[in-house]
Amino acid sequence: MRYEMLPGFANVYLEDSWVLGIRSRPGVLEFDLELVLTEEHPLFRPPNSDEQYCYRNARLLFQGVTDLRWGNQDASRPAIDANGSIDFGSIDCLEPxxxxxxxxxxxxxxxxxxxxxxxxxxxRW
Structure with missing residues (x-):
């Protein structure tokens, strides 16, 4: 099963979304995102003239976390864009x-x- 089959994920595109932050605490894992919405998404709006996609600030949230393993964390150094904003790249894969x-x-x-x-x-951020 791919992530698009998960409830609420049918009309988003993680592969071109930006990860702005990642936090974990007991029972919770959160990804702050500039999330790409497809035209079929109810919150879709035409992209700004300087954007390729419709982006929306959102949080990918895992609750009820009982086990978390984060490998290759040394790869997690953020990129700093020309405007000074920080991101951790995109989500290449989310597999249930x-x-x-x-x-x-x-x-x-x-x-x-x-x-x-x-x-x-x-x-909001």
Whole structure:
């Protein structure tokens, strides 16, 4: 199963979204994102003239975390854009495997056992 089959993920494109931050604490793993929305998404708006996609600030949230393994963390040094903003690249892969999820990107490889992930669009930063 690919991430697009998860509830709430059908009309987003993680591969061109930007990871702005990653946080973990007991029971929770969060990714702050500039998330790409496809035209079918209810929050879609035409991209700004200087953007390729419709971006929306969002949080990818794993709750009920019982196990978290983050490999290749030395790859997780953020890039600093010309305007001074920081990002950790994109999410190249989010694969569900029976209550466990593998998230791979420039930030490394995270294996997390948790409830199904959700996307929170109410965050502001």
């Amino acid at each position: 495997h029976d209550g466990m999820y593998v998230v791979v990107g420039d930030f490394g490889r995270i294996q997390v056992s948790a409830d199904p992930p959700v996307i929170d669009y109410t965050c």
